[in-house]
Amino acid sequence: MTSLHENCRLLPNERVLWVNADGQVDIDGLQVEYATNEAALKAYTGKKIAVQFGSDLLLARLLVMLDGLVAQILLLPQGVSHEERNSFLDSTGTEIFVADRPVDANHPVDEGVMCIYWDGTSIPKLNESGASRCHETNWVLATSGTTGTPKLVSHTLASLTRSVVGNIHKGANYRWALLYELSRFAGLQVFLQAFLSGSMLIFPARDAPLIQKLEFLSGKGVNSISATPSMWRQILMSTMVDDLKLQQITLGGEIADQKILSSLTARFPQARIVHIYASTEAGVGFVVKDGLVGFPASWLITPPDGIDMKINQDGMLFLRTTLSEQKYVDNGNKSVCDDNGFVLTGDLVKKKADRYIFLGRDSGAINVGGNKVVPEEVEAVVLAMDEVSQCHVYGKSNPFLGQLVVADVLPVVDINHETLSNNIVSYCRDRLAAYKVPALVNVVQDFDFTSTGKIKR
Amino acid sequence: MDVRAVIIKQFNETLNMTGGAKDIGLVDDTVLLESGLDSLGFAILVTRLEQVFGCDPFTMVETPVYPRTFKEFVGFYEQHIK
Numbered sequence: 001m002t003s004l005h006e007n008c009r010l011l012p013n014e015r016v017l018w019v020n021a022d023g024q025v026d027i028d029g030l031q032v033e034y035a036t037n038e039a040a041l042k043a044y045t046g047k048k049i050a051v052q053f054g055s056d057l058l059l060a061r062l063l064v065m066l067d068g069l070v071a072q073i074l075l076l077p078q079g080v081s082h083e084e085r086n087s088f089l090d091s092t093g094t095e096i097f098v099a100d101r102p103v104d105a106n107h108p109v110d111e112g113v114m115c116i117y118w119d120g121t122s123i124p125k126l127n128e129s130g131a132s133r134c135h136e137t138n139w140v141l142a143t144s145g146t147t148g149t150p151k152l153v154s155h156t157l158a159s160l161t162r163s164v165v166g167n168i169h170k171g172a173n174y175r176w177a178l179l180y181e182l183s184r185f186a187g188l189q190v191f192l193q194a195f196l197s198g199s200m201l202i203f204p205a206r207d208a209p210l211i212q213k214l215e216f217l218s219g220k221g222v223n224s225i226s227a228t229p230s231m232w233r234q235i236l237m238s239t240m241v242d243d244l245k246l247q248q249i250t251l252g253g254e255i256a257d258q259k260i261l262s263s264l265t266a267r268f269p270q271a272r273i274v275h276i277y278a279s280t281e282a283g284v285g286f287v288v289k290d291g292l293v294g295f296p297a298s299w300l301i302t303p304p305d306g307i308d309m310k311i312n313q314d315g316m317l318f319l320r321t322t323l324s325e326q327k328y329v330d331n332g333n334k335s336v337c338d339d340n341g342f343v344l345t346g347d348l349v350k351k352k353a354d355r356y357i358f359l360g361r362d363s364g365a366i367n368v369g370g371n372k373v374v375p376e377e378v379e380a381v382v383l384a385m386d387e388v389s390q391c392h393v394y395g396k397s398n399p400f401l402g403q404l405v406v407a408d409v410l411p412v413v414d415i416n417h418e419t420l421s422n423n424i425v426s427y428c429r430d431r432l433a434a435y436k437v438p439a440l441v442n443v444v445q446d447f448d449f450t451s452t453g454k455i456k457r
Numbered sequence: 458m459d460v461r462a463v464i465i466k467q468f469n470e471t472l473n474m475t476g477g478a479k480d481i482g483l484v485d486d487t488v489l490l491e492s493g494l495d496s497l498g499f500a501i502l503v504t505r506l507e508q509v510f511g512c513d514p515f516t517m518v519e520t521p522v523y524p525r526t527f528k529e530f531v532g533f534y535e536q537h538i539k
Contacts, residue, residue: 368497369496369497396504398503398504399503399513399515399516399521400496400499400503400515401496401497401500404501404504425474429474429475429476434475434476434497435497439500439501439504439505440505440508
């Protein structure tokens with residue numbers, strides 16, 4: 001597998017790759033940077049590196065220089081605690097920690113780890129020499145940890161780019177937005193798709209509010225956006241949506257319900273809309289391009305290239321990719337897969353006519369007097385209502401039945417709360433079993449999202 | 458605050474919400490389990506009352522309480538709602 005910087009040779013020198021508020025980086029710039037730092041970089045050969053950057057564009061430049069050279073890159077998201085960071089550094093055997101800001105003296109890294117601070121100027125020289133060569137870089141990512149503590153999953157560039165379509169000729173027409181953190185699986189996917197196709201990637205300020213990000217992106221001519229359904233609902237509600245001319249809309253990270261797909265189709269009739277099923281563990285599972293929720297039931301028999309799927313009697317989805325090299329790093333390098341190479345996705349599906357629809361995470365189920373309710377199933381029903389913009393369903397403890405179902409909703413427009421609540425309850429009663437109908441509906445002013453753009457559960 | 462009146466209002470709204478009979482005319486001797494509210498409805502009622510009163514007496518007491526009649530139910534709330 002060619003390394004990232006070797007891929008630069010396939011692209012025209014003047015092709016602009018990355019744009020942010022400070023300027024832009026083109027292929028020529030990257031190649032010059034590599035050549036200038038080549039001597040210093042040799043010392044890093046075969047080393048195990050960890051990176052944690054506030055600037056995604058700086059991180060991007062470093063990743064291109066290090067891929068194929070270092071033995072391992074551990075990508076640390078901004079949000080990890082100091083304890084988690086040190087634990088991850090330890091379990092991966094990291095030798096060098098590289099960051100764009102000095103480590104907090106009150107929370108140092110462990111003694112055995114060298115700290116390098118890179119501000120984008122010359123790559124710091126090491127006082128030692130590197131290995132003679134490196135075979136292939138191991139990429140280690142943190143999962144978003146929706147089921148307890150985040151885990152580390154190791155990938156290769158091959159497993160990370162399995163579903164990247166690297167058409168350099170077509171790639172010139174795409175201008176992608178980076179709305180995810182680059183150190184997360186989703187962000188890395190957008191980055192690699194753009195990079196290997198020679199498409200422009202626009203980096204809005206990481207901590208800016210969405211509206212500001214959209215203004216910046218629109219100003220740079222964005223035409224392709226990958227985001228979670230929750231982020232898309234916010235985008236549709238923003239005033240910037242009229243200024244966006246999109247040709248490619250990608251959804252991932254959460255269940256794409258029919259309403260968000262239909263709303264996006266209506267708002268951007270020229271755009272190609274796809275939703276992706278992926279996880280940090282499995283990599284990209286599959287891409288659904290027909291504009292409908294879930295996936296065709298026929299895929300169990302004739303799956304898309306490179307994968308196999310099976311569903312057990314509890315509706316749990318298992319996925320096997322042809323590569324299946326991924327491993328949990330901090331669990332004794334245990335494979336992410338079972339004996340037959342299948343990954344337990346933790347996602348529940350249900351057959352509906354000739355498709356399977358996603359019900360939700362098994363781990364998030366609410367128990368109402370012994371009856372299991374998957375929050376996402378109720379959310380999907382409530383979200384289909386015109387008056388509702390966002391919905392979060394969760395369990396509330398109850399002395400009689402253990403838990404009851406509660407829904408927080410964000411209305412599309414100002415509406416009488418009692419009327420809306422009653423409408424939601426009636427609507428759900430017509431479509432769901434009684435124990436799944438929200439016992440309480442709270443109409444809220446805003447919603448909490450995680451750093452990965454998903455509803456905070 | 459007329460605790461009894463609040464409970465009657467929430468009771469009927471819950472009955473309505475869960476598809477039970479409307480306004481059954483609760484009296485002191487009405488047996489809760491025969492009032493038209495099933496166990497789910499009852500649990501929902503208690504949760505709605507918690508929203509209205511700001512507390513749930515059933516979780517406040519140490520020993521479990523099982524009021525059988527409407528009078529006992531109201532009495533239990535009147536005892537614990539400040």
